[in-house]
Amino acid sequence: MANKKFFWIKLKQDFFNDPYIKLLRRMAGGDTYTIIYLEMLVKSASTDGMLYFQGAGQDIAEELSLILDENVEDVRALLAYLEAKKLITHPEIKEDVFLVASADLTGSETDSAMRMRKFRERQTLHGNSKTSLSYVDVTDRYDKKEIEIDKELDIETDREQETDNKQSSVVTPAKTQLLNSLQDNGIFISPNSVAFDNLIAFHEQDGMEIEVLLKAIEVASAAGKNSVSYINGILNNKLSKNILTLEQYEKDEKNWQDNQSNRQAESDLTPEQAKWLADRQRKREQHATS
Template sequence: MAVKNKRYYWIQLTQDFFKSKEMKLLRKIAGGDTHTIIYLKMMLISLEDGGCIYYDGLADNLAEEIALMIDENVEDIKITLLFLESKGLLTRKSDRDYFLEQVPEMVGSETASTRRSRKHRELMALHCNTIATTCNGDIEIEKDIDTEIEKDIDTEIEKDVDENPVALIVKEYQSRIAQLDGTQFEILKEFITLDGMEAKVVLKAIGLAADNGKRNFSYVRAILTNWKNNGVLTIAAVDERERVYKESKIKGQSGNQKSNVPEWSQPNYVNTTSEETKKGLEQKKKEMLERLEKGKN
């Protein structure tokens, strides 16, 4: 039985992250530290999707769905979302898709095999520094590892696309998106070889990204990860998902079905859960606006 090559993700904050105007304003509003933690947690849950957050309609609104994942107060999350959207840190791509703008430049990742190779090289480097030896053989091995993936890409492109769908994916990506590097190539291959996704599904994601003017790898990976997480592994499943979504959107516009747009993003949103909760939220909004005005002066 093949062992899945797990991928690890992390956030790389810049040295001046907390010195930015946006983060200073966020921390100055009532409960600012809580809202900052919520923002960081949102970044973490969006890592595998390259910064995308999806509203699946399981809860009444996006804030409630996020609360289920990060175990924070719903009202605090709503205020955080309002702030992020007002500062351009959170943008809405569609009724269901939202994007944290800072994440792509902060995300780092590597596969389990890459991590093992890196740790091995670090160990050998330490060994070389501790013991008087040239370790020339290990240096040559490291060079081979670093160039192996790039050679794999060239090999795949040379193959007959009819016999090897991966070659078609490489050509499609490089013709419609951008040059494909070794790490990106391995990630796309994993969707097929490890996750059992049809090659046509990967091609579909590349086409959607290109058609929407999103010529970056994070966007393609976000689409594929979302489909994988929802069990959409065949082109038939993708087509069915699109059909259902279009039908629900049409029904929502005609008033026969509740809109999928989260309540917090509506311009006339009013929290009606209870009078006590509503007063608390209004007070927090008032304090936030007062702090924001003070920050401008």
């Protein structure tokens, strides 16, 4: 089975001394804005700094307020500040947001690497404490037992790693489809690479239909983004909405397109037409709750 990858945000020691952050905190409501900014950084950690607009809100500010459970006006004010200071950009679609600081603050690690790191930390801790404690017989017996446990854990970790490697090297029809699709769209990566393992994990671990992965590759290629990170961003976006089948994917895309069309149509309305439409919508909502 492919290694799952975990992400986190690592703040630098001088993060709160950064002039942009200090200026943000001095604004009215600045502490709230700073927290929301940190929430956005955490949210973007697994998507290479991108926050994708899904169409659930009228704009990215409203959508982020729903996702982060924050006041929409606070989110809107923060986005305006970040954009003015060039701390966010819009690489493709205007509503999609790229957090410039994300790359410097994001850390990641596979589960196998995490297990090995924790094991090595236990070994180091044990090695540092053994000399000072071994003169006590009871502690000495405890140390010996710990050594035996650590050896067993080491053997078990090696077995898990060996099993992961064997399973990762097994060629399945889904892996063949994925590799062929990547190559057809000008993305050449080894089937034994971590990048490939992370992609196929959407299918093997998260339960996505392989057709969803293939669709994401097509979408990335059509946008001129022939990169694994962009494909990962699309798939993480769909996974966050529990979209696992091609049918769900296409329905989600249609809903987004319909929402965009409705927003465009509303922007073309006269003030009288817009008021009539808003009144009708309000009456429908009142009727639905009565």
